[in-house]
Amino acid sequence: MKTNAVMIASALAAALALAGTASAQEAKTEKCYGIVKAGKNDCQTATSSCAGTAKRDGQKDAWLAVPAGTCAKIVGASLTPGK
Amino acid sequence: MSQGTLARIQDEFARALLFGDEAAAARLVDDGLPAAARLQIHRNHLFHSLTQALMQTFATVERLVGERFFAGLARAYIAEQPPRSPCLFEYGEGFADLIARHPACAALPYLADVARFDFAVNLAWNAPDRPAIGLDGLARLDAESLAGARLALTPSLSLLHSDYPLAAIWRANHRPRGEEEGVDLDAGGGRFMIWRLEGEAAWRELAPADFAFLQSLADGHCLGEAAEAAGASGPFDLAAALSLLAGQGILIGFRNAVARMSSVINGDVS
Amino acid sequence: MLPRAGIGLRAVHHEAVAETRPDIGWFEIHAENYLGGGSPVQTLDAVRRDYPVALHGVGLSLGSAQGLDDGHLDRVAALAERIEPFLVSEHLSWSVVDGRYLNDLLPLPYTRETLDIVAANVGRLQDRLKRRILVENPSTYLRFRASEMTEWEFLRALVRRSGCGLLCDVNNIHVSACNHGFDASAYLAALPAEAVGELHLAGHAVNEADGIAILIDDHGSPVGDAVWRLFDRAVALFPSAPALVEWDSNIPPLERLVAEAWEADRRRAQTARALRSEPVPTRARVA
Numbered sequence: 001m002k003t004n005a006v007m008i009a010s011a012l013a014a015a016l017a018l019a020g021t022a023s024a025q026e027a028k029t030e031k032c033y034g035i036v037k038a039g040k041n042d043c044q045t046a047t048s049s050c051a052g053t054a055k056r057d058g059q060k061d062a063w064l065a066v067p068a069g070t071c072a073k074i075v076g077a078s079l080t081p082g083k
Numbered sequence: 084m085s086q087g088t089l090a091r092i093q094d095e096f097a098r099a100l101l102f103g104d105e106a107a108a109a110r111l112v113d114d115g116l117p118a119a120a121r122l123q124i125h126r127n128h129l130f131h132s133l134t135q136a137l138m139q140t141f142a143t144v145e146r147l148v149g150e151r152f153f154a155g156l157a158r159a160y161i162a163e164q165p166p167r168s169p170c171l172f173e174y175g176e177g178f179a180d181l182i183a184r185h186p187a188c189a190a191l192p193y194l195a196d197v198a199r200f201d202f203a204v205n206l207a208w209n210a211p212d213r214p215a216i217g218l219d220g221l222a223r224l225d226a227e228s229l230a231g232a233r234l235a236l237t238p239s240l241s242l243l244h245s246d247y248p249l250a251a252i253w254r255a256n257h258r259p260r261g262e263e264e265g266v267d268l269d270a271g272g273g274r275f276m277i278w279r280l281e282g283e284a285a286w287r288e289l290a291p292a293d294f295a296f297l298q299s300l301a302d303g304h305c306l307g308e309a310a311e312a313a314g315a316s317g318p319f320d321l322a323a324a325l326s327l328l329a330g331q332g333i334l335i336g337f338r339n340a341v342a343r344m345s346s347v348i349n350g351d352v353s
Numbered sequence: 354m355l356p357r358a359g360i361g362l363r364a365v366h367h368e369a370v371a372e373t374r375p376d377i378g379w380f381e382i383h384a385e386n387y388l389g390g391g392s393p394v395q396t397l398d399a400v401r402r403d404y405p406v407a408l409h410g411v412g413l414s415l416g417s418a419q420g421l422d423d424g425h426l427d428r429v430a431a432l433a434e435r436i437e438p439f440l441v442s443e444h445l446s447w448s449v450v451d452g453r454y455l456n457d458l459l460p461l462p463y464t465r466e467t468l469d470i471v472a473a474n475v476g477r478l479q480d481r482l483k484r485r486i487l488v489e490n491p492s493t494y495l496r497f498r499a500s501e502m503t504e505w506e507f508l509r510a511l512v513r514r515s516g517c518g519l520l521c522d523v524n525n526i527h528v529s530a531c532n533h534g535f536d537a538s539a540y541l542a543a544l545p546a547e548a549v550g551e552l553h554l555a556g557h558a559v560n561e562a563d564g565i566a567i568l569i570d571d572h573g574s575p576v577g578d579a580v581w582r583l584f585d586r587a588v589a590l591f592p593s594a595p596a597l598v599e600w601d602s603n604i605p606p607l608e609r610l611v612a613e614a615w616e617a618d619r620r621r622a623q624t625a626r627a628l629r630s631e632p633v634p635t636r637a638r639v640a
Binding site: 004005006007008009011012013014015016018019028029030031032033040041043044047048050051052053054055066067068069070071073074075076077078079 | 217218288
Binding site for chain 3: 087088089090092093094096097100101110111112115116118121122124125128129132133136165166167168169170171172173207208209210211212213239279282283
């Protein structure tokens with residue numbers, strides 16, 4: 001082992017000395033607000049009213065052609081085939 | 084041991100719902116509405132309700148490809164890998180891998196990593212609570228034990244290294260619908276840690292050495308090995324990395340290898 | 354005192370519940386939404402400080418021929434230990450085979466073999482939780498040729514065999530009665546009254562895609578008139594069973610759910626008054 005035990009112990013001592021001081025690291029952290037938080041299991045107790053009796057398998061491959069969301073706004077050379 | 088009737092029925096029923104297999108219909112009373120149409124109610128519910136759950140978990144992916152394309156991907160995933168747990172916040176672990184190998188996504192090379200990011204955010208929200216420990220927990224060890232200690236990290240943590248600017252893509256697609264922004268893929272990739280901080284999902288980008296350090300600890304290597312892996316990946320400040328671990332609630336105790344130590348700290352062994 | 358009605362706790366209402374603390378009897382939660390950690394669990398703990406909570410499982414799969422999932426059973430037991438629910442319930446249905454969860458409350462053939470299996474699974478759950486559980490009658494859209502008894506006969510036998518109680522969902526009875534052409538009131542009257550420990554109320558949808566109306570139990574609309582009338586009969590038969598209002602799709606603002614719970618309270622009081630005055634119709638009493 002190249003990194004020796006004494007070095008680790010002294011790094012820990014240094015980190016302990018830092019503890020409690022305002023950390024510049026906080027600023028780099030980003031929180032994910034506005035995402036759906038819970039409740040996915042509520043759909044188990046009730047049958048979806050979209051369920052119905054109609055077969056829905058007919059469209060099997062129709063969707064494959066075009067993604068139609070915001071991916072059109074993602075640009076860059078790395079999207080070019082055979083890059 | 085021979086399979087009972089109910090076990091056979093349930094096996095046939097599962098195949099009817101997942102794959103449209105017809106054997107189950109013969110078991111049903113056929114009055115008014117045909118048996119196949121009655122089964123279709125459950126088949127539609129299975130795919131519809133799980134698609135809705137995946138859409139919540141993979142909200143960024145859904146924005147990027149649109150609802151219809153997403154539903155097609157979800158259908159393929161559900162039939163191939165139905166949930167292994169009744170808790171749907173745990174569903175979707177293999178979705179990114181399916182995207183990575185799905186021909187329909189070939190022109191969207193970044194999409195699988197976006198799915199990994201979405202799943203990491205979902206895990207950050209829902210992972211079990213484990214009390215964090217501070218660095219003073221480590222300070223009780225002598226120098227030799229410290230270097231050999233295998234640290235347990237919060238189960239809410241994911242580490243993700245991508246060639247694509249995932250943070251920019253996430254931000255651009257979590258604006259109100261219709262106001263999503265463009266992203267230049269060539270802005271470059273990043274190394275991310277995603278975890279739960281004060282009850283909320285959070286992420287930050289890490290320098291290569293810090294990322295290697297955390298990855299090595301997460302893989303179960305001891306502190307000495309992790310510090311070495313970090314040093315080999317770039318300039319590394321171990322003291323700063325340790326205070327990051329403790330300051331962000333990442334450190335929760337010790338792994339089994341030093342279980343006898345963990346009882347000294349807080350009795351929590353993962 | 355007549356039991357107050359409760360409502361199903363849903364994630365979209367977490368904030369409104371914390372802010373307004375509605376005047377209702379209790380909350381019911383779907384166990385599977387609270388088996389992780391983080392903010393859902395914190396919210397639940399806060400609600401539990403202010404209200405009685407009932408634990409309603411949606412994933413234990415009491416009808417699985419392969420038996421209960423040990424890991425899931427442990428997690429539900431740990432949650433029950435933590436929140437100390439005043440009622441614990443699950444469905445007469447199945448949802449998993451070979452470890453694959455189908456995310457639905459799937460119907461069972463009502464046979465002696467099924468009765469053996471469900472009674473054994475209910476017994477294991479009750480042993481694990483060290484308490485009696487309530488088993489809920491499902492909404493069904495199909496029937497099995499193999500069935501040897503009616504659903505209410507099956508439930509009566511299950512109560513005798515396992516010692517469980519029943520959660521009587523009056524909307525589910527109405528949905529199944531319409532879908533299969535039986536008499537909902539006769540079903541209600543056939544249930545063992547002493548076993549019924551909870552009532553459920555919800556709305557349903559009508560699907561007429563193939564020219565034949567099928568009622569779908571979507572919990573996505575107000576409780577219908579026919580279901581309210583059935584509820585009036587149910588509270589007369591099972592006066593001590595508290596009622597719950599459930600919404601799971603098109604979920605409206607919290608106030609609408611609270612108003613429906615109050616309507617259940619009002620109707621229960623009205624039924625109670627009518628019952629008290631029945632033996633002496635000339636001396637009408639007001640409670």
